[in-house]
Amino acid sequence: xxxxxxxxxxxxxxxxxxxxxxxxxxxxxxxxxxxxxxxxxxxxxxxxxxxxxxxxxxxxxxxxxxxxxxxxxxxxxxxxxxxxxxxxxxxxxxxxxxxxxxxxxxxxxxxxxxxxxxxxxxxxxxxxxxxxxxxxxxxxxxxxxxxxxxxxxxxxxxxxxxxxxxxxxxxxxxxxxxxxxxxxxxxxxxxxxxxxxxxxxxxxxxxxxxxxxxxxxxxxxxxxxxxxxxxxxxxxxxxxxxxxxxxxxxxxxxxxxxxxxxxxxxxxxxxxxxxxxxxxxxxxxxxxxxxxxxxxxxxxxxxxxxxxxxxxxxxxxxxxxxxxxxxxxxxxxxxxxxxxxxxxxxxxxxxxxxxxxxxxxxxxxxxxxxxxxxxxxxxxxxxxxxxxxxxxxxxxxxxxxxxxxxxx
Numbered sequence: 001x002x003x004x005x006x007x008x009x010x011x012x013x014x015x016x017x018x019x020x021x022x023x024x025x026x027x028x029x030x031x032x033x034x035x036x037x038x039x040x041x042x043x044x045x046x047x048x049x050x051x052x053x054x055x056x057x058x059x060x061x062x063x064x065x066x067x068x069x070x071x072x073x074x075x076x077x078x079x080x081x082x083x084x085x086x087x088x089x090x091x092x093x094x095x096x097x098x099x100x101x102x103x104x105x106x107x108x109x110x111x112x113x114x115x116x117x118x119x120x121x122x123x124x125x126x127x128x129x130x131x132x133x134x135x136x137x138x139x140x141x142x143x144x145x146x147x148x149x150x151x152x153x154x155x156x157x158x159x160x161x162x163x164x165x166x167x168x169x170x171x172x173x174x175x176x177x178x179x180x181x182x183x184x185x186x187x188x189x190x191x192x193x194x195x196x197x198x199x200x201x202x203x204x205x206x207x208x209x210x211x212x213x214x215x216x217x218x219x220x221x222x223x224x225x226x227x228x229x230x231x232x233x234x235x236x237x238x239x240x241x242x243x244x245x246x247x248x249x250x251x252x253x254x255x256x257x258x259x260x261x262x263x264x265x266x267x268x269x270x271x272x273x274x275x276x277x278x279x280x281x282x283x284x285x286x287x288x289x290x291x292x293x294x295x296x297x298x299x300x301x302x303x304x305x306x307x308x309x310x311x312x313x314x315x316x317x318x319x320x321x322x323x324x325x326x327x328x329x330x331x332x333x334x335x336x337x338x339x340x341x342x343x344x345x346x347x348x349x350x351x352x353x354x355x356x357x358x359x360x361x362x363x364x365x366x367x368x369x370x371x372x373x374x375x376x377x378x379x380x381x382x383x384x385x386x387x388x389x390x391x392x393x394x395x396x397x398x399x400x401x402x403x404x405x406x407x408x
Contacts, residue, residue: 006032008110010101024391026059032110035101037071039064094119102126112398124183136184140313145197149311163242163271190314191335214387218379221325232261236302238317241270246308251281252354299324309334322382325375
């Protein structure tokens with residue numbers, strides 16, 4: 001068989017990290033085909049250009065294989081469905097796209113198929129028949145770790161259990177995750193937390209790497225001009241309003257602050273009626289989910305990001321905050337332990353510890369005069385992480401596996 005010396009990539013929506021890899025593959029002329037649901041490349045039909053703003057890509061449209069219907073159906077019905085039914089629609093979209101990739105691989109014969117959790121089993125099975133390298137990206141901790149941690153949360157805080165979707169994933173989906181890992185030739189993780197969550201019996205047999213996400217460009221923090229006018233420390237939480245993100249612990253920490261000059265803004269998608277959250281903590285500002293550009297504008301108006309997550313992969317919002325000059329108060333489970341220089345770019349806190357969060361917020365209050373210097377350090381840290389380096393690690397790992405296989 002005549003293999004093309006390049007990669008196929010499969011992902012339904014084209015997240016930031018997917019786009020970064022695609023762009024680097026394009027620059028290296030190693031992108032064979034991209035499988036997605038709704039996507040528009042250069043030279044596309046003028047009608048498709050209407051979608052370019054949100055689903056546009058910087059390479060020829062001929063390199064995109066689309067599967068429209070499942071994703072269109074999800075987008076049209078999403079606002080009218082329960083969380084459970086929305087999850088089912090997402091799973092169907094992943095599976096249908098994975099099947100399209102599997103059917104197309106024999107025609108393309110790339111040297112690598114790069115796919116993501118919940119969307120790789122069919123394409124990997126076909127790739128194994130063809131001798132194609134199976135590259136797997138695990139964006140969040142292994143399901144056993146997530147389920148254990150969140151099941152413990154459901155027992156610890158039963159009133160927050162309805163926000164913990166990952167405790168209710170069906171067994172067949174979990175079996176699929178295990179089979180994908182078993183088929184993978186290599187596994188890319190965004191953080192050490194994700195890598196260590198993979199069971200040792202799997203990790204020891206696979207080529208595994210940590211490829212941290214890149215940071216966005218730095219933006220000036222508008223609070224620098226406001227510091228003398230307003231002594232309040234403005235804290236920000238960004239993410240789904242669930243206990244997977246540790247929101248209950250943050251609320252408890254805020255109650256401990258009592259009369260301290262601190263405010264909290266929560267930006268994210270509620271998992272429960274807003275009344276539930278107001279009963280937990282009456283005095284916080286709520287902002288509805290918005291575009292990434294607007295999230296970063298909100299960050300420019302705040303002093304620190306607090307994300308006491310219980311289970312993550314690598315919350316990209318941490319590096320977005322650093323790039324806006326915000327120090328972090330986060331758990332290692334948020335996946336950004338390497339971002340923290342204690343007291344300089346922020347603080348690590350223990351999971352399930354409102355007391356620890358309270359203590360670190362208090363330190364920031366006490367060190368407000370140092371915040372301009374802290375902001376500089378945060379932006380310097382953010383600049384150390386690039387999307388080019390993230391993509392290079394994935395590409396180099398797979399090429400080394402392919403080279404090793406050809407030599408054997």
